[in-house]
Amino acid sequence: MQPNNQRYSEPEHFLISPESEPFLERLLFGRRHVVMALLVLITLVFMFGLTRIRLDSSIEKYIPLQHPFVQSYLKHKDDLKGGVASVRIAVAARNGSIFEASYLQTLNKITDDVFFIAGVDRSALQSLWTPNTRWTEVTEEGFQGGPVIPPDYDGSAASVETVRENVLKSGQVGRLVANDFGSSIIDVPLLAVNAETGEKLDYQQLSHLLEAQVRDRYQNEQIAIYITGVPKKLGDLMDGAVAIGYFFLAAMLMTTALLYWYSRCWRGTLVPVLASLIAVVWQLGALALLGFSIDLYSVLVPFLVFAIGISHAVQVINSIALHAGVGENSLWAARKAFRGLYVPGMLALLSDAMGFLTLLFIDIGVIQELAISASVGVAMIIITNLVLLPVVMSWVGISPRGVEHARRGAATIPALWRVLSGFADRRLALPVLIASLVLAVVGYQYSKGLKIGDLDPGAPELRADSRYNLDNDYMVEHFSTSSDILVVMVETPIEMCNSFKVMDVMDRFMWHMKNVPGVQSGVSLVSVSKLVTKAMNEGNIKWFALSRNQTILNTSVQRAPGSLLNGNCSMAPVVLYLNDHKAETLERVVAEVQQFKARFDDQVDDVFFGMRPDDIQSAIASGKLESVPVRFQLAAGNAGIEAATNEVIGDAQNRMLIFVYLVVFALCLLTFRSLPAVSCILIPLALTSILSQALMTWLGIGVKVATLPVIALGVGIGVDYGIYIYNRLEAMLIDGKNLREAYLETLCSTGKAVSFTGVTLAIGVATWIFSPIRFQADMGILLTFMFIWNMLGALILLPALTSILLRPEHIRQRHQRIHGEIPPAI
Template identity: 70%
Template sequence: MSEQKHHFSTEPEHHILSTETEPMLERVLFGNRLVVLILMVLLTMLFGYGVTKIKLDSSIEKYIPLNHEYIRNFLVHKDDMKSGVANVKIAVEATDGDIFSKDYMETLSKINDDVFFVKGVDRSGMQSLWTPNTRWTEVTEEGFQGGPVIPSTYDGSEESLDKVRQNVLKSGQVGRLVSNDFRSSIIDVPLVEKDPETGEKLSYQQFSRDLEEKIRAKYGSDQYRIYITGTPKKLGDLMDGAAKIALFFLAAMIATAILLFLYSRCPKGTVVPILASLIAVVWQLGALALMGYTLDLYSVLVPFLVFAIGISHAVQIINGIAIEAGKGANHLLAARRAFRGLYVPGMLALLSDGMGFLTLLFIDIGVIQELAIAASVGVAMIIISNLVLLPIIMSFIGISQSGVRHAQKVEASEPKLWKTLSFFANKKVAPFPIVIAIVMAIFGYQMSQGLKIGDLDKGAPELRADSRYNLDNDFMVSNYSTSSDVLVVMVETAKEQCNSFKVMDAVDRFMWYMENVPGVQSTNSLVTVSKLVTKAMNEGNLNWSALSRNQTILNTSIQRAPSALLNPDCSMAPVIVYLNDHKAETLETAVAAVEAFKSDYDDSIDEKYFGYTIPEIEQAIENGEIDSVPVRFQLASGNAGIEAATNQVIADAQDTMLIFVYVVVFVLCFLTFRSFTAVACILIPLALTSILSQALMTYLGIGVKVATLPVIALGVGIGVDYGIYIYSRLEVMLIAGKTMQEAFLETLKSTGKAVSFTGVTLALGVATWILSPIKFQADMGILLTFMFLWNMLGALILLPALAHYLLRPERIIARHKKRHGEVPPAG
């Protein structure tokens, strides 16, 4: 053993190499420092220009799985759907009295007119008490009578107001456009996808601000209160909240600077790492803009992570340079040695980060895929800015004397904390963390079985419960009969056949079936209209509230049906299913019920028959090709349908993504360390954190959804950095001939200190998110803080305990000799 100690230096393995055997990358970079710096400046100028082109995008299409079957079905009939995802509802409440007053009606009329001219409104589809498409109908002795709810003769008099009251009651809009207590009414506002003037996508953020400025701020008062809901408004509020995250970024940067100075005691060692990490952020944003990408609600958080990851790796570089400078090396030599000892584990860690992010591409949702690309680009920039630019800058300016003295003091001291932690590599203590980890893994696994897919809260779970949007949504739910959570099933048939008895009968059976499904409030379709009209035509006799087999009667009964209940060529009739909420269980139950009904009632015939006209259908029946008019039920539209599709995509991708990220990290670690036991030491603490994080999600009531699924990949990809740095240094110490506990103590005194600082810094950087008004950002902050801290503790406590049992120092030494052309002696 003494010979081994004499032969192997305690410095990192590359340090013992001669100048002639220095890595070629090191020779190229440090041999051309000025050229490299000039290239970096040019890159910064290029990407800095790109930053000026970056834009925020709130397009709804990015948040839904466009290739899912449900969404493809919806897109086929998108132009036929009169109301869909891009709708906003504006409720105007009279706080004193009801809506049947002259002042209320005048105010509602003004709001209706102002909304009409807001940029992005589909004016032809607007509906309120003041729009002509809101009508009343009644059956009298003379036949059907009807007209607009607010007639052209309205003059604000008591007589006119009384007439409006009667018309509202006849219109069937109580609970829909008019609240159940008659204290408020709704303006239903469909939106266009693109600006008709510019052709660009409608900015929901700007639309939301227009509603706030031109409607709520202008008309909201103690007398009248304004409530606004709908997916576009929700996205607009989220974008406004996301714009405030710059404050969190600033807070994290200040806190990081303070901690970094306390860690290094060197002004240059504080400023340069922060500068290098900020440069990586600038490069990332500029590159994305030049590649044609935009920022959205999720990718706007990535610069936080890029900065935090950059700092974590910069700390390792600064720590290595300070240690070498404390040994007497000059600026250039200290930087070269630090680079030589850290570029392999640093590159491995960053590649693991990048590959972990890329696994998110498995999830077929635009915002998650763009987050994966944004994060991967950011990691690529960190490789250049922190592993190349940082050491080259430090090779010119070096660590200050105060930083060198602090490094020498730390190197010479043996803090009680590190001595205590080193006992986890001792055979008497090592079993305890392993047993505790096993118990925690079993407990965490059992608890994680309750983890749900999708939203678990009412309203908009992306926003806090006390947010203005969710308070507005609570008002709508409490005062109107129709739920804001709508599942739309599209019933397809041949052209001009949506009113045939077979189709209408199938829809009738479907509606009855769905209304008996738990979580379903009510349904509405062409059948609803047909039954009401048929009953009305027969003196209101309830016995006539049924479908007639006489086609002429059916045709008559739907003559005045709203255009939203059938498409122009009558080949599709939507069935609107109102749900209690959009919780995961509710959506799963409703979708499963629709699928079960489909399997019994759908016609399994050639697609072409669904596009046939009446003569073609009659000819096909006569020829024996088909038995009757084709009919099938297609999922899905409505906000609940979109969310159901999203939940299915996430459920399918969750396990695949997690398996792939672990496989990638496994392969990268194995290729670097060439040892299964080494990989086990690194990955087992990581797996424990993944299990515990899922248990934490279950405990906190956080479902797996678009916002939280990326956290799983991020936590694994970034968390593996700790284990890689710890194991890399531990292996060097073992090669130097030290015992396991001695080797781990030396590791803690250098790399361990940097790792603990990194864990705290990363956790602090994302912990600020917990204060965000955007709940999904707060949830991500909680989960990432937990994962960063637990991964750090796993690398400092569980890894050495596993290493004691799994690693064999003699095998590591033999493998090192073999890789460097030396053959270990026999025996």
């Protein structure tokens, strides 16, 4: 055997002859030059794909399109003004009120600038300066009204006073005008498609335009600008996602430094890092070539791919260094490392990929694309870490300093390993198992308080002191109508939405909902009818009610805005303004709507809802209908869409966990062919899952679009530790060692790599805690916790379980039955 610091010079075909060598090993290392040429070609192709990657902020990807609430919204989307995609701009006078000529002039300029921003639904844009903001009053001569700011406004004191009077008569105080008259709102509905480009509206670009053309241009010592709305929130989040690149760089540098400290070899440091980066390039390039884009959540996946790649690369480098330390040359050290690790490595990576694919069962586009993105990334790691890395290392090898470091490490057994090996003894295993059981019970009880959805007001995805949340706080404080809107769509036959029966049920519904905690106020066609009827009767409060006379009802809704009924009067929305969009608020409000719907919805065929008034009256006369049919449909508005999202996540949470564990269970059972062995691997994972949910409850982190994937990611990545530990432990047991000796040997080789990767990955994701994006910080906390606890579970709980559940002699007998002999451990 030649010294390992020399290159092996004999022809390779003489070395690749033993039949005991796996076919895949002979294939890869027997044609190393061909393999490398193919890998370089693949890299060039995916680098080209990388140039075509793009960020996508499409709002449809963040909502469950197949949920009944969303289906109802999409059915009436064209009839609803604004819907989910709308922005509210509050223009505030810092030192005075809105009734000043200078303020009104500035508001006019801002309205004009916003009007010409690409993607704005100009027909529905509303501010004090738009003609759809009107005032109405009743005089001796009948109804009078007009735009709040009249065409002859000239900025004089008299004109400003006229505007003030019109505002008071418009009913917009608390809605379009602040309660303290210190600011007013420009309501900006958006189109789904940019009419100028024909492409989906880019919310990040829209956010930049609003900042540049509104806030930066007009905010000064006299004027303050506040901007809210789901599209603006998404734009701010996309801007914050740029910081992810810096965290990725920081994590990569820290990982490189720690890997060098671990290996004492620049070759053994740079090659794994480059292999993991190549996996990221392949992943992004493949996604681009397949037509996928990067969104707000999947932008975090490249870091996870890099982290998983490093995790497995450390195992390969560690094994190569150990083989080199006993005198193997670079080629045979790489070959033997591949031979010993490709089965557990493949199993671990397949478990990762299949775990991620279970996210496809969640009917939310952004989560499904995250699942695809992560699975593609893991598929790339299978090639880069199990093929590219060992093949390259077969040429460059471990440096003499690295070999000497590995040799010294193998010759010395740290005191920590001796202590940990004691957990493979039943005397120490029982206390560990009892403590784990107590943790599981306590964690499970505490995790029952875990909530679905947001637990904080504003935009919980952003920090509380972010510009968006400060703007939202201003809106909530100064206006009676919040930015959290739930719209219930009342469906009727054509031209029947203003019939007395329908209006009466809507009136009862509004009264019912206004008395529900969390509902701030509401508005509908009934609100307009009551106000007009009262006005037509000298303002007498006794007439603030629905008239049973259909002619009076028809007259009372003639001037109703288009946002409160559709064109053929077959749908009238009831707009509910909520105090917030916290999970418990949405659950309570939706439950009350469902309860009312169950009592008052007419259970008739859909065909009746398409009939004309004469046909409806004929159906009533013939007894086919008792009265005009009506039904309440949930839900539109940002709160309605979020309620639907919460329901999907709540239903999918446990189902997804079950799928993840079933997949991992099946793969482990197929590989190790032992239920006790699979139990030893999965029980530590289950404990981590329980404790992570308890941590979420304690930290006030709800289960939502941003955090649900972390649960699957934690299981998928965490199983790697247990697979590598158990695979090495089983090999030592087959070699004839007792359980404690076998586990001590495992700790000195694989355990060292597992502890290093666990700590390294935890340090890398811990940097996310400082991100300006709240959901990334939450993911950083949860992943750090999972990496550490999965590592501890593999090092402490797994050997304790093996001492109870496994019998070394049974493992040897099973292996002998399968293979016909008991080979030495690799």
